[in-house]
Structures are given as structure tokens and as C-alpha cells.
Amino acid sequence: MHAENIQQFKISLAPYPGVLMDTVKPSANNDVCYIQLKIQPNTASGVLTFNIEPKEKRSKALSNFTLNYELKAKRVKEQQAPGLSPNDVTYLIFPDRFCNGENDNDNENMQYRVKVDRGGLKSRHGGDLAGVKSKLDYLKDLGITALWLNPVQTNDQPEESFHGYAITDNYEIDPRFGSNKEYIELCGEMKRKRLKMIMDIIPNHIGDKHWMNQYFDTGWFNYKDTYVQTNFRAPTVADPHAAPSERALNVDGWFVTTMPDYNQRNPHIANYLDQLYLWWIEVANLSGYRIDTYPYPDQNYMNHLMDVLLSEYPYLTIFGETWVNHTTTQATFVKNNIKGFEKNKLPGVTDFSMCWAFQEACSKPFGWTEGLNRIYITQSEDFLYQDPNKNCTFIDNHDISRFYSIANEDIDAWKRGITLLLTTRGLPCIYYGTEILMTGKTEKSDAYVRFDFPGGWPGDPVNKFTTKGRTSKENEAWKWMQTLNKARATYPALGIGKTTQYSGINGVYTYFRHTENQRMMIVLCQVESSTEISMPRFAEMTQGYTKLKNIQTGEVIQINDKLTLAPKGSYVFELLK
Ligand SMILES: [Ca+2]
Ligand SMILES: [Ca+2]
Known part of the structure; x- marks a missing residue:
């Protein structure tokens, strides 16, 4: 409990069946104390x-008050939103920059008021939850099933509050985006439309x-009295040779001067975070959490948090941001098959x-392990994970250069990348604006990949939410x-199916996604001219099938010895008997 001079007060609980106030513990701060309740099941x-x-009693400065605290009923199982499946496609929205559905909340009276300025790179632009809600049909039309x-x-920060990663009230939606009520309503509306919500959290x-x-x-x-910055060396968590001081610095140093670093080893902080994240799942009926900066909190606590969340909500989808360069290091953070982890x-x-493999497949020349073969190599390392289908x-x-810029604004390379993303294993996620070829690089600032979606603001000169507003x-x-x-949702094999891959040869890489009843063949070509591939190489996968149906064009062709590919062509085929 946080209230002025709270330690000068005696706290008692009015009788309530099944609830006992166990302890009131003081803190070193006169305005903070801890109340522990014992709540019986049922x-x-x-x-x-x-x-x-x-x-x-005679204190004149202090007077009695009461505080109400609601115990809400838990949602019954039938009403819980489901978690994600690999047949879902998620869409990542940077809420300040997607759509402004409500002008009145743009300049809410915050403690640190920042005036909306659409011309500013790092200012607030006014996007909000009402804007997201107004585009749910657009997103459904695009084939999106989760946000x-x-x-x-x-x-409520004086600087750069637009990105959202410096939270000043963990239990409240920013009034410039809306309110808790609006967020809960948005989640409810999404559930009715069979869309799933993932919340971004920062323990x-x-x-x-x-x-x-x-x-x-x-x-x-951590380091409350003297500022110490993290070394941003996430691999120290797993590195057997890491200097202990560097490993500790990674976890305990602050991210930046404006982001105090929680000490999750403190039992009160651990309890606070446990309850916070249970609370949001229940009140908003969430389908999942994306956990920011996963290698930076205390890792024992994070494992404890996984137990807390998944024992209460076993269906919940959780993926953590582990921004590292190598598959092996990345795999140590999740449920894995590596001894010692x-x-x-x-x-x-x-x-x-x-992601680095997708990008290389669309921006670097083909080689034994380069270009498209980087996907081949990366998928071959999936033995490290207990379930690579749970990776996003x-x-x-929002933190890396936009894909169309990475693909050097080559539409064929863009199609190759999008085809890879939407036909390989995992939980695919599309960043807003990628579908309309938005560009931007992070060299100068992250803000260059966070521009407004054209048409999201009243009076925008073009509206790219509509076919008419987009170029050909x-x-x-x-x-x-x-x-x-849409294929991801309608062809189970593209999501939950097994992957069988063939090494890339002469600029062409081929893999199959298959279930017992369905077989899909994906062919990607980096060659600048028309080329042929030999089909008998895939006989073990094509056996029993006679035709290929191109899911982009609907065209059906016979399986012959050769398959002709267009220059830089990308193909997703359904095998037909
Ligand atoms: Ca607004
Ligand atoms: Ca930390």
C-alpha cells in the first residue's frame, strides 16, 4: 500500500468470509507498507x-479513512480467450503511429504534458486504441488473426513517451491511448471477431x-544510488566463460538513465510483478504476453514467473525478446534441449x-551457407528447441530497419521474404506498414521505422488502408x-505441419510443410533469369501426388520431371492427387 505517512496508521480488515489479513509489514519508506492477505479457495x-x-489517536494531522479493494470473480474457462496457434498471423502495431481514432485524447492533461506534434520524430502523434479498433476489419481483411x-x-514521462517502454503506471492504460475500460472493450471486440490480443510487458x-x-x-x-548502465551483453547469461562481473552487469545495470531497473530478487518486487501480470490476463482476457528485454531481468525470477503464469493460464502464449545474433545463445533462453540449460x-x-536469416535470403547473394541457404542452415538448428513452433x-x-528497405526495394525479394515468413514454422508476426511497402532504416534513429500509417489520421492526403489509396x-x-x-489459416500444414527441407542448389531452395492429410511445397528462387529444377529429387515427398496447385494464382500444373521457375520467383503449391 502506498499512501502518505501510511506507517503512522493502523490497518485492519472488516470481517469477510474466507479472507484473513495475515501481516502488515513496514518498509524503509514511511509512505509504503505491505499487506498480506490469506484468501481461501472458493x-x-x-x-x-x-x-x-x-x-x-490524538494526531490532528492524520484522520481515519477506509479503502475498498474488490475481489472479482475469475472468468470461467469457456470465456477465456485462446492462446495462439502456428496457424495464426500476428500484426505488430506501434500504437502512437497507426491510427488516430479520437482527437480529444491527443493532449490529455498528464503530469508531463507533451503536445501532439506529427512533425516530430520522437514526439507523440496521437494514435490510440480507438484507432486500432476502427481498423479491425481492415486487419481481418488482410488475414490477420492476432495483434x-x-x-x-x-x-507519463517528459521525454520520448511515444514508444511506451518507460511505464509510469503498470495498472493503467495511457489516457492518450484510451482507458482500461477501452482496452478491455477492445479485447472483447477482438474476441468477438476471433482476433487474439498479445500484451507487451516489461518486468x-x-x-x-x-x-x-x-x-x-x-x-x-538495482543501483538505486549510483547510476550503472547494463553492458547489453545478453550472451553473458549463457556464456560459460563470462566474467562474473560482466554477467551481473548485464542483468543489474539500467537500460538507460530514465529506466530504473527492478530487482526481481527482492520478494516484494517479485510478488508485485507476479500479481501484476496475472491481473492483466484476467481483466483483459489476453491470449498472450510478449516480454520485453528478456535477458535483462533476474533469470531465476523469470523462470518463476513462467511457472506462475502458465500454472494459472496453461493456454497462454508467451514469447520473450532475446535480441542476440546466434541460434545457440537464443535457444538457451527457452525450453531447450541443451545440457545445462x-x-x-x-x-x-x-x-x-x-529474422537475420529471412533478411539475408532477400538481400545477400546465394552461397553454400549464404542467401537462401541461411534459412536452410537456421532451420537445421531447430533441434536446440523443445518446440520451435512457439517462437515468434x-x-x-519497431527496432530494426523496415524489410522493404532491407530488400533494397525489390518487390521480388520482398515477396520471397514474406513467403518465407508465412510458410516456415513458428508464430509469424508482421510489423504494421510492411504490407504497404513502408520504408525506413534505423541508422539515424529507430524513429525512422515508426512513421505514421498513411490514412490513419483525419485529413491525411492519401489513405493506404484502401485499395484506391495504394499504388499498383x-x-x-x-x-x-x-x-x-489466409493460406496460413486455411492450410493447417503451413502452421502445425512438419517441415522437410532440401538444401538450396543453384539459387533455389525448396521445402515441404505437411500433415497426414495435406502437403505443401514451397519453392524460392534467387536466380535473376528463368530456371528449371529437377522434380525427381523430391520424389519421397511428391509420391502419390500428380499435380501442383499454385495458391497465389490458382493455376494447376502436372508434376513432371522439370519445374520451370520465373526469375526471382516465389511459389507456394498445394500437392494434389
Ligand atoms: Ca488520439
Ligand atoms: Ca535488469
């Missing part, structure tokens, strides 16, 4: 009342204007290793992605 929902009266919004909790840090950073107790934060319980990662796969996001090339890309998104 306790009825209702409102608890705490009576709070000054310990010194991940970058953090929407309050960021590593908060914004320095968070009340906890002003009214802190001993041990809540069996204790790790994170179900999936944001699959950077696969992506080709760009943008529509070509949009249609390509839409077909594959």
Missing part, C-alpha cells in the same frame, strides 16, 4: 474494506517518473536468428501477403 467475490486509523501492441500502459524496468521510483523501499531497484521455462523467443518469427519490427505496386504486395495470411 471465497466469494465482493468488496473488502480496510479501516485505516492513526496509531496516535501485438507495443506497450499501452501509462508513460525489467519502469520509467523514472513511476511512483515506485519516488517512494521506494530498500532493495526494490534445462531449467529455463520461457516457451518461445522473438526469433532474431530466423518476424522479418522486421503496393496493392500487388498487399494481395500477395493477404493470400499467404
Whole structure:
């Protein structure tokens, strides 16, 4: 409990069947104390009342007050939103920059008021939850089945609050995005439309204007008195040769000066985070969590958090951001098959290793392990994971250069990348604007990959949410992605199917996704001219089938000895008998 001079008060709980106030513990801060309740299973929902009266009866400065605390009923199983399946396609939205559905909330009266300025790279632009809600039909039309919004909790910070990663109230939606009520309504509306919501959470840090950073107790934060920055060396968590000081610095140093680093080894912080993340799943009916900066909190705590969340909500999808360069290091953070790392319980990662491979397949020349063969090599390392289907796969996001720029604005390379993303294993995620070929590189600033979606603001000169507003090339890309998104949902083999891959030869890479009843063949070609591949090489996969149906064009062709490919062609075929 946080209230002025709270330690000068005596706290008691009005009788409530099934609930006992176990202890009230003081803290080193006069304004903070800890109340522990024992709540019996099957306790009825209702409102608890705490009576709070000054310990010194004659104190004139302090007066009695009561505090109500609601025990809500838990949602019944039938009403819970499901987790994600590999047949889902997620869409990542940077909420300040996607669509402004409500002008009135643009300049909400925050403690650190930042005026909306669409011309500013790092200012707020006014996008909000009402904007997201107004585009759900657009997203469904594109074939999207789940949303991940970058953090929407309050960021009442004087600088750069637009990105959302410096939370100042963990329990409240930022009024400039909407309210808790609007967020819960959005999740409800999504559930009715069979869309799933993933919340972005940050157990590593908060914004320095968070009340906890002003009214802190001993041990809540690492390096509270002297600023120490993390070395950003995530591999130290797994590195057997890491200097102990470097390993500790990675976890305990602050991300930046404005983001105090939680000490999850402190039992009060651990308890606070456990309850916070259970609370949001229940109140908003979430399908999943994306966990920011996963290698930076205390790893024992993170494993404990996985137990807490998954024992209560076993269906929940969870993937952690583990921004590293190598598959092996990445795999140590999740449930894996590597000796010495069996204790790790994170179900999936944001699959950077696969992302770098996707990008290389669309931007680097073909070679034994390069270009498209980088995908071949990366998929061959899947033995490291207990379930690579739980990894969130992506080709760009809010922190890295936009994919169309990485692909040197070559539409054929873009199609190759999108085809790879939507036909390989994992939980594919598309960054907003990739479908309309938005460009931008992070060299100068991350803000260059976070531009407004054209048409998301009243009065925008073009509206790329509509076919009419897009150029013919943008529509070509949009249609390509839409077909594959919808195929991901309608062909189970593309999601939950097994993968059988053939090494890339002469610039062409081929793999199959298959279930017992369905077989898909994916062929990707980096060659600049028309080329042929030999089909008997795949006889073990094509046996029993006579035709290939191109899911982009609907064209059906006979399986012959040779298959002719267009220059830089990408193909997804359904095998027919
Ligand atoms: Ca707005
Ligand atoms: Ca940390």
C-alpha cells in the first residue's frame, strides 16, 4: 500500500468470509507498507474494506479513512480467450503511429504534458486504441488473426513517451491511448471477431517518473544510488566463460538513465510483478504476453514467473525478446534441449536468428551457407528447441530497419521474404506498414521505422488502408501477403505441419510443410533469369501426388520431371492427387 505517512496508521480488515489479513509489514519508506492477505479457495467475490486509523489517536494531522479493494470473480474457462496457434498471423502495431481514432485524447492533461506534434520524430502523434479498433476489419481483411501492441500502459514521462517502454503506471492504460475500460472493450471486440490480443510487458524496468521510483523501499531497484548502465551483453547469461562481473552487469545495470531497473530478487518486487501480470490476463482476457528485454531481468525470477503464469493460464502464449545474433545463445533462453540449460521455462523467443536469416535470403547473394541457404542452415538448428513452433518469427519490427528497405526495394525479394515468413514454422508476426511497402532504416534513429500509417489520421492526403489509396505496386504486395495470411489459416500444414527441407542448389531452395492429410511445397528462387529444377529429387515427398496447385494464382500444373521457375520467383503449391 502506498499512501502518505501510511506507517503512522493502523490497518485492519472488516470481517469477510474466507479472507484473513495475515501481516502488515513496514518498509524503509514511511509512505509504503505491505499487506498480506490469506484468501481461501472458493471465497466469494465482493468488496473488502480496510479501516485505516492513526496509531496516535490524538494526531490532528492524520484522520481515519477506509479503502475498498474488490475481489472479482475469475472468468470461467469457456470465456477465456485462446492462446495462439502456428496457424495464426500476428500484426505488430506501434500504437502512437497507426491510427488516430479520437482527437480529444491527443493532449490529455498528464503530469508531463507533451503536445501532439506529427512533425516530430520522437514526439507523440496521437494514435490510440480507438484507432486500432476502427481498423479491425481492415486487419481481418488482410488475414490477420492476432495483434501485438507495443506497450499501452501509462508513460507519463517528459521525454520520448511515444514508444511506451518507460511505464509510469503498470495498472493503467495511457489516457492518450484510451482507458482500461477501452482496452478491455477492445479485447472483447477482438474476441468477438476471433482476433487474439498479445500484451507487451516489461518486468525489467519502469520509467523514472513511476511512483515506485519516488517512494521506494530498500532493495526494490538495482543501483538505486549510483547510476550503472547494463553492458547489453545478453550472451553473458549463457556464456560459460563470462566474467562474473560482466554477467551481473548485464542483468543489474539500467537500460538507460530514465529506466530504473527492478530487482526481481527482492520478494516484494517479485510478488508485485507476479500479481501484476496475472491481473492483466484476467481483466483483459489476453491470449498472450510478449516480454520485453528478456535477458535483462533476474533469470531465476523469470523462470518463476513462467511457472506462475502458465500454472494459472496453461493456454497462454508467451514469447520473450532475446535480441542476440546466434541460434545457440537464443535457444538457451527457452525450453531447450541443451545440457545445462534445462531449467529455463520461457516457451518461445522473438526469433532474431530466423529474422537475420529471412533478411539475408532477400538481400545477400546465394552461397553454400549464404542467401537462401541461411534459412536452410537456421532451420537445421531447430533441434536446440523443445518446440520451435512457439517462437515468434518476424522479418522486421519497431527496432530494426523496415524489410522493404532491407530488400533494397525489390518487390521480388520482398515477396520471397514474406513467403518465407508465412510458410516456415513458428508464430509469424508482421510489423504494421510492411504490407504497404513502408520504408525506413534505423541508422539515424529507430524513429525512422515508426512513421505514421498513411490514412490513419483525419485529413491525411492519401489513405493506404484502401485499395484506391495504394499504388499498383503496393496493392500487388498487399494481395500477395493477404493470400499467404489466409493460406496460413486455411492450410493447417503451413502452421502445425512438419517441415522437410532440401538444401538450396543453384539459387533455389525448396521445402515441404505437411500433415497426414495435406502437403505443401514451397519453392524460392534467387536466380535473376528463368530456371528449371529437377522434380525427381523430391520424389519421397511428391509420391502419390500428380499435380501442383499454385495458391497465389490458382493455376494447376502436372508434376513432371522439370519445374520451370520465373526469375526471382516465389511459389507456394498445394500437392494434389
Ligand atoms: Ca488520439
Ligand atoms: Ca535488469
